[in-house]
Amino acid sequence: MSDAVSRPTLEAVAARAGVSRATVSRVVNGGDGVREPLVERVRRAVEELGYVPNQAARSLVTRRHDAVAVVIAEPETRIFTDPFFALQLRGISKELTAHDNQLVLLLTEGRDDHARVARYLAGGHVDGALVFSLHLDDPLPGLIEGAGVPTVFGGRPGWSDGTDSAVYVDCDNRGGAEDAVRHLVGLGRTRIAHITGPLDQTSAADRLQGYRDVMGETDPRLVVASDFTPTGGERAMGELLDRCPDVDAVFAANDLTALGALRVLRERGRRVPEDVAVIGFDDVLPVAEQTEPPLTTVRQDIEEMGRLMARLLLSTLARGGPATGAPSSVVLPTTLIRRATA
Amino acid sequence: MSDAVSRPTLEAVAARAGVSRATVSRVVNGGDGVREPLVERVRRAVEELGYVPNQAARSLVTRRHDAVAVVIAEPETRIFTDPFFALQLRGISKELTAHDNQLVLLLTEGRDDHARVARYLAGGHVDGALVFSLHLDDPLPGLIEGAGVPTVFGGRPGWSDGTDSAVYVDCDNRGGAEDAVRHLVGLGRTRIAHITGPLDQTSAADRLQGYRDVMGETDPRLVVASDFTPTGGERAMGELLDRCPDVDAVFAANDLTALGALRVLRERGRRVPEDVAVIGFDDVLPVAEQTEPPLTTVRQDIEEMGRLMARLLLSTLARGGPATGAPSSVVLPTTLIRRATA
DNA sequence: CTGAAAGCGCTAACAT
DNA sequence: ATGTTAGCGCTTTCAG
Numbered sequence: 091m092s093d094a095v096s097r098p099t100l101e102a103v104a105a106r107a108g109v110s111r112a113t114v115s116r117v118v119n120g121g122d123g124v125r126e127p128l129v130e131r132v133r134r135a136v137e138e139l140g141y142v143p144n145q146a147a148r149s150l151v152t153r154r155h156d157a158v159a160v161v162i163a164e165p166e167t168r169i170f171t172d173p174f175f176a177l178q179l180r181g182i183s184k185e186l187t188a189h190d191n192q193l194v195l196l197l198t199e200g201r202d203d204h205a206r207v208a209r210y211l212a213g214g215h216v217d218g219a220l221v222f223s224l225h226l227d228d229p230l231p232g233l234i235e236g237a238g239v240p241t242v243f244g245g246r247p248g249w250s251d252g253t254d255s256a257v258y259v260d261c262d263n264r265g266g267a268e269d270a271v272r273h274l275v276g277l278g279r280t281r282i283a284h285i286t287g288p289l290d291q292t293s294a295a296d297r298l299q300g301y302r303d304v305m306g307e308t309d310p311r312l313v314v315a316s317d318f319t320p321t322g323g324e325r326a327m328g329e330l331l332d333r334c335p336d337v338d339a340v341f342a343a344n345d346l347t348a349l350g351a352l353r354v355l356r357e358r359g360r361r362v363p364e365d366v367a368v369i370g371f372d373d374v375l376p377v378a379e380q381t382e383p384p385l386t387t388v389r390q391d392i393e394e395m396g397r398l399m400a401r402l403l404l405s406t407l408a409r410g411g412p413a414t415g416a417p418s419s420v421v422l423p424t425t426l427i428r429r430a431t432a
Numbered sequence: 433m434s435d436a437v438s439r440p441t442l443e444a445v446a447a448r449a450g451v452s453r454a455t456v457s458r459v460v461n462g463g464d465g466v467r468e469p470l471v472e473r474v475r476r477a478v479e480e481l482g483y484v485p486n487q488a489a490r491s492l493v494t495r496r497h498d499a500v501a502v503v504i505a506e507p508e509t510r511i512f513t514d515p516f517f518a519l520q521l522r523g524i525s526k527e528l529t530a531h532d533n534q535l536v537l538l539l540t541e542g543r544d545d546h547a548r549v550a551r552y553l554a555g556g557h558v559d560g561a562l563v564f565s566l567h568l569d570d571p572l573p574g575l576i577e578g579a580g581v582p583t584v585f586g587g588r589p590g591w592s593d594g595t596d597s598a599v600y601v602d603c604d605n606r607g608g609a610e611d612a613v614r615h616l617v618g619l620g621r622t623r624i625a626h627i628t629g630p631l632d633q634t635s636a637a638d639r640l641q642g643y644r645d646v647m648g649e650t651d652p653r654l655v656v657a658s659d660f661t662p663t664g665g666e667r668a669m670g671e672l673l674d675r676c677p678d679v680d681a682v683f684a685a686n687d688l689t690a691l692g693a694l695r696v697l698r699e700r701g702r703r704v705p706e707d708v709a710v711i712g713f714d715d716v717l718p719v720a721e722q723t724e725p726p727l728t729t730v731r732q733d734i735e736e737m738g739r740l741m742a743r744l745l746l747s748t749l750a751r752g753g754p755a756t757g758a759p760s761s762v763v764l765p766t767t768l769i770r771r772a773t774a
Numbered sequence: 775c776t777g778a779a780a781g782c783g784c785t786a787a788c789a790t
Numbered sequence: 791a792t793g794t795t796a797g798c799g800c801t802t803t804c805a806g
Contacts, residue, residue: 097556099783110793115785123791142555146491147783150798155488157536176518183539187548192557194499195537197525206529213484214439215534320722353724380662382695441799452777457801467775489799492782 098139107135118143157192158403159219159239161207163230164198172318172346173374174392175222178244181396182220189404191217201229208233218403220244226290231256242403244395246419248292257406258419259399261390263293263371266424267300270341270369270388273426275304279339279367283312285326285351287343294318297343297371312337316347323350331358338366339432345370345377345387352381352431367432383430390424398422440481449477460485499534500745501561501581503549505572506540514660514688515716516734517564520586523738524562531746533559543571550575560745562586568632573598584745586737588761590634599748600761601741603732605635605713608766609642612683612711612730615768617646621681621709625654627668627693629685636660639685639713654679658689665692673700680708681774687712687719687729694723694773709774725772732766740764 100118104111109128116124117132118141124132135141149155160182162175179193186193194216196207211219211234222244224231234241243258274282284301287294298313311333316322323342327350330337342348348370352362360366362383370378373389402417442460446453451470458466459474460483466474477483491497502524504517521535528535536558538549553561553576564586566573576583585600616624626643629636640655653675658664665684669692672679684690690712694704702708704725712720715731744759 100785101783111784112786112794113792116792119785125791128792142551144492144783145555145557146488146497147798148785149488150486150492150783150800151785153798160537179537180539183537184541187539187545192552193537193539195502195521195525195535197522197529197535199526203529209484210534212482213487215487320718353722376662380695442801443799453800454777454779454802455775458776461801465775470776486799489782490801492784492799493801495782 097144098141099144100141103132103135103139103141106139107132153214155192155215155217156190157194157216158186158400159194159196159211159216161196161198161211161219161221161230161234162223163204163207163221163228164223172344173376174372177374177392178222178396178399181393181398182400183396184393185397185400185404189400191400191404198230204230204233208237211239212237214239217407218242220399220403223291224248225288226292240403240406242399242406244399246292246296248290248295256419257402257417259395259402259422260293260419261395261422262424263296264300264303266371266388266390266426267297267341268303269424269426270371271301271304273386273428274339274341274367274369274432277339277363277367277432281309281312281334281337282339282341283314283330283334283337285314285316285323285330285340285342285347287316287318287347289315294343301341309334316343318344318346320346320350320353323347324354325350327351327354331355331360340366340368342368342370345372345374345381345385348385348387348431349377349381352385356382363431369426369432373427378427378429381431386429386432387427388424389427391422395422439486440483441486442483445474445477445481445483448481449474495556497534497557497559498532499536499558500528500742501536501538501553501558503538503540503553503561503563503572503576504565505546505549505563505570506565514686515718516714519716519734520564520738520741523735523740524742525738526735527739527742527746531742533742533746540572546572546575550579553581554579559749560584562741562745565633566590567630568634582745582748584741584748586741588634588638590632590637598761599744599759601737601744601764602635602761603737603764604766605638606642606645608713608730608732608768609639609683610645611766611768612713613643613646615728615770616681616683616709616711616774619681619709619774623654623676623679624650624681624683625656625672625676625679627656627658627665627672627682627684627689629658629660629689631657636685643683651676658685660686660688662688662692662695665689666696667692669693669696673697673702682708682710684710684712687714687716687727690727690729690773691719691723694727698724705773711768711774715769720769720771723773728771728774729769730766731769733764737764 100111100114104114117129121129218240224247226248246258246260247256286298289295314326316326370385370387373387378385378387442453442456446456456474459471463471560582566589568590588600588602589598628640631637656668658668712727712729715729720727720729
């Protein structure tokens with residue numbers, strides 16, 4: 091009820107414990123250099139008064155907030171279809187929590203929101219930022235750079251300038267794609283198609299590159315662009331069947347796309363994997379395990395990537411700025427998970 | 433880069449504009465009671481220096497943070513399967529953003545995290561809280577009550593004491609369920625089953641109640657408990673078919689459950705809706721529109737519920753505490769969306 | 775309408 | 791090892 095008024099201050103605790111504010115502060119912040127009996131007395135006073143430090147006052151002097159922003163700049167509705175973000179968020183949340191940091195979520199709905207986000211980051215409300223889903227033409231990285239906030243990106247950023255300086259966590263999209271396609275080749279398939287993701291994202295572009303690495307020059311009609319969604323996958327698969335009725339394998343850019351593709355294949359009476367083998371990417375369990383038949387896919391450890399991003403950022407912050415031997419980007423390996431579709 | 437050091441202060445702006453700190457503060461906070469020429473001068477100084485107010489310093493004196501916590505206490509993995517939370521988050525985010533408030537996300541993974549959340553809320557880091565997914569035996573509401581932070585709940589809380597005081601936003605689960613079942617009855621179905629959600633959540637309990645309202649006394653074997661997940665829906669549908677092979681309609685507690693049920697029905701060779709009609713609940717588009725056949729379901733406006741929760745909380749905060757004519761809970765209507773399964 | 779001054783609650787030198 | 795003191799950057803009376 092009437093709380094704000096009555097919150098005890100350091101002063102109050104000090105009075106109660108019969109010590110100075112400084113001593114209480116020391117105890118509250120770890121208790122180093124304070125003798126045991128005093129520590130004990132202060133602890134009790136804190137307990138009795140239900141003292142909780144005022145974060146604003148603390149931040150004002152330490153210039154730290156123990157909070158990091160998570161910026162999700164997905165203009166489209168993918169966030170709401172793909173468990174990807176939720177998983178990543180969970181990893182981030184776990185890691186931040188373990189280090190007593192708070193997660194400030196910044197969702198952007200479009201260009202208009204970019205300025206707001208930039209302003210917020212520049213405002214020094216948070217110690218750092220974790221940024222997702224950049225597209226090639228995204229103005230956000232520039233704005234963030236300008237804000238001067240330590241940042242780790244989720245997925246390799248695609249813009250050209252200053253690429254080296256950007257720290258990111260990604261999975262080996264290209265290598266994973268190569269594995270997938272090689273597997274298809276090993277199965278004896280010869281008309282192997284690829285349904286891409288949005289090619290203005292590096293993850294999609296890299297997977298396409300992996301496909302090309304293995305396939306070399308192929309019938310260009312075997313590559314059809316899509317957008318990481320089930321509906322997009324359906325449309326693309328439809329086109330594919332129309333253009334190349336003899337297709338005998340499909341590497342879909344992600345599991346959701348594969349889901350759509352499977353649906354169309356079934357509708358059109360193609361047996362999977364007998365007539366057409368299918369491989370996805372991500373291994374988002376609720377999707378991949380539940381398709382019919384269960385999806386063979388390239389697994390990336392999404393939650394771990396989230397955790398890693400947070401860890402990287404926190405370690406950067408701990409070193410006091412990106413200057414001191416900044417940690418570098420991490421690219422995690424992928425694994426091909428064989429289920430029933432290939 | 434080296435930013436924190438160089439961030440200009442009110443003082444700097446004041447100096448540049450040739451006025452006092454107080455005047456700058458007034459202008460920055462709306463400019464009431466400052467004459468136009470001065471306002472203009474100050475604005476320019478702010479612009480030129482790129483001044484951004486220090487939130488910590490401001491909070492220290494105003495005792496406001498312009499931030500609210502969103503607590504998602506979903507012990508299970510539902511968050512990562514069901515677009516429900518993402519949609520709600522989006523609604524909340526939009527509303528908060530519109531009022532210059534920040535969203536602090538608190539994800540809890542289990543009982544251990546409860547204390548942490550309670551401590552955080554009690555710590556006065558945020559002005560209020562939006563809390564989700566309470567189960568009947570959840571200790572969180574009590575802890576939150578204790579923290580003395582204005583709170584709005586997502587979904588009717590189920591615990592018995594002090595229920596009246598809790599403000600929540602929910603949809604008319606019972607009424608929606610009644611509509612669904614009545615529709616099934618109108619279709620001439622007589623063996624209408626219900627696959628429930630987790631009955632320790634009021635949303636699931638209320639939907640079951642709605643089913644009972646219409647069905648009255650029925651074969652108890654027609655009601656089978658589940659958990660809002662596709663896998664749960666599969667299992668439940670399987671049991672149902674074993675126990676009551678003559679079932680001719682199913683009202684599933686949510687769309688994901690319906691998804692699982694549809695899968696099993698297809699596997700077992702039952703035609704939908706000819707042999708068995710199916711209705712879901714939620715109308716989460718990516719799910720409901722994409723089932724085979726498209727799902728008839730009870731729609732609730734999830735994003736709007738999120739927006740409403742935020743609006744309610746903010747208005748409470750604006751009035752300066754829950755005391756002054758606190759806004760009361762809101763229950764939104766539902767609509768039956770007829771697609772192909774019933 | 776504007777300025778001067780007093781803190782908000784805390785940490786971090788600096789003394790002791 | 792503990793206490794004293796000086797702010798962190800801002801808002802808000804209170805004078806003028």
